[in-house]
Amino acid sequence: MSTRLARNAERLCRARGARLTRQRRSVLEIVAASKRPLGAYEILDALRREQPGAAPATVYRALDFLLEQGLVHRLESLHSYIRCVHPGEPHPGxxxxxxxxxxxxxxxxxxxxxxxxxxxxxxxxxxxxxxxxxxxxxxxxxx
Amino acid sequence: MSTRLARNAERLCRARGARLTRQRRSVLEIVAASKRPLGAYEILDALRREQPGAAPATVYRALDFLLEQGLVHRLESLHSYIRCVHPGEPHPGxxxxxxxxxxxxxxxxxxxxxxxxxxxxxxxxxxxxxxxxxxxxxxxxxx
DNA sequence: CTGGGAATGTTATATTGTAACATCGAGATG
DNA sequence: CATCTCGATGTTACAATATAACATTCCCAG
Known part of the structure; x- marks a missing residue:
């Protein structure tokens, strides 16, 4: 699946010299596909369907990257993650x-x-x- | 120690028919005595100095009560707790x-x-x- | 003084997040 | 092309935060 979202993210990352690897893109797509925010371990469960060996650190590292790039947000009060609706410059949500x-x-x-x-x-x-x-x-x- | 804070909290709780028990007052005083926010387990360590048997649930229950009463606030992004500077009606901080x-x-x-x-x-x-x-x-x- | 609900004790466990170190791999450089 | 290097990933273990579940105790209204 190469959604518009993924292509847009790819473009943004390339412009910044950041690498949107396959793993990171998978996590982004999992988060983006959900209507509601997902916890890190929910993301992990989903990720394991395509990559059974994934561990918590896998997800947290991908999330750290996506947060830095402003592609996802963290919801502090829910301990969960959600896609950014208008990625571009990183910004507080x-x-x-x-x-x-x-x-x-x-x-x-x-x-x-x-x-x-x-x-x-x-x-x-x-x-x-x-x-x-x-x-x-x-x-x-x-x- | 019966600080002004404790007496004020006592008064507020009484007015609402809420019971500021010894344990709850201890937790309130521990939180209030700290200049910076405290994590639940830091509070637990402090509480254990006067009550060695205290367990996590002890602290979380006291905190739930104090949060309801608007005597302390929870800082979501720090996973920690801080006294309310102007308790009265509960209010968002x-x-x-x-x-x-x-x-x-x-x-x-x-x-x-x-x-x-x-x-x-x-x-x-x-x-x-x-x-x-x-x-x-x-x-x-x-x- | 006693019945009942709130508060507490106690044990175990769930959930969320990191540390630490080995290995891999893609792009730069000679 | 070889190889070097640094960022990315794999892997294991564990830390930090929070709750569940059930037994017991305590307060006070009647």
């Missing part, structure tokens, strides 16, 4: 996490970014990245 | 986490709250609580 259905929407809201920037500045704090995870009930589940 | 010195400042910025509320609303999302953890370098370490 902002997430709406539904408690009921487990779906996660990634948003990119400049107003949140600005208010955080101002608050940090006000404390003399140099922000480098942020964890923004909003939990609640999504539109579909709220009805 | 916003944190500035210094990568260098490990100190954490809790802030309460209405502008961040508002921008998040608006972004959620815009997606038809009913937010119930949030994880806001801003990582970077604090004023002291930036110099």
């Amino acid at each position: 902002q997430f709406l996490i539904c408690r009921d259905c487990g779906l996660v929407e990634e948003i990119e809201d400049p107003a949140i970014q600005r208010s955080i920037g101002r608050a940090a500045e006000h404390s003399g704090f140099q922000a480098s990245d942020e964890v923004i995870e909003i939990r609640g009930r999504c539109r579909g589940c709220a009805r | 916003q944190f500035l986490i210094c990568r260098d010195c490990g100190l954490v400042e809790e802030i309460e910025d209405p502008a961040i709250q508002r921008s998040i509320g608006r972004a959620a609303e815009h997606s038809g999302f009913q937010a119930s609580d949030e994880v806001i953890e801003i990582r970077g370098r604090c004023r002291g370490c930036a110099r």
Whole structure:
């Protein structure tokens, strides 16, 4: 399978001199194919279907790479991983996490970014990245 | 030791019909006495000095209670716990986490709250609580 | 004083994540 | 082409965080 996603990722990595190896691409595709975030060991189970010898370190190393490249995000409050909806430059994600259905929407809201920037500045704090995870009930589940 | 903090917590719990038992107060005091966030097992080590039989569940149960009461916060990105600087009603915390010195400042910025509320609303999302953890370098370490 | 629910004790185990070191392999360089 | 080198992977073991399950104790409302 060579999805558009994979080709796009390939292009981004090449442009940066980073190597999107077969293993890394497999992990990316597993994460990207899931509607909901996956835990590292869920990814491992999936990866083992094509590569039975895979071990935790295999997955974590691939995830480290994909996180660096901004191709996936880590959801701290769920200990899980999700594809980035608009890879390009690595960027902090902002997430709406539904408690009921487990779906996660990634948003990119400049107003949140600005208010955080101002608050940090006000404390003399140099922000480098942020964890923004909003939990609640999504539109579909709220009805 | 019956710190002001303990007395205040006692009062809050009593008002809500919640029981701040000796164990729970011990855990609260351990967390509150630390300048930096503590992991559950660090808390356990400290607790064992006064109660050698304590086990992980002991600490996690006390923490669950204190979190519900809004007396401590959990820092998702650090897997650790920190006192709430202004307990009263439970509330989501916003944190500035210094990568260098490990100190954490809790802030309460209405502008961040508002921008998040608006972004959620815009997606038809009913937010119930949030994880806001801003990582970077604090004023002291930036110099 | 006693019945019942909340809190705690206790043991075991699940889940998530890393360390450490050997080996492999693809591209650079002579 | 040979081979060197460094990043990537294989492999084993283990660390760190968190929960399950069930027995026991304790508090207090009636």
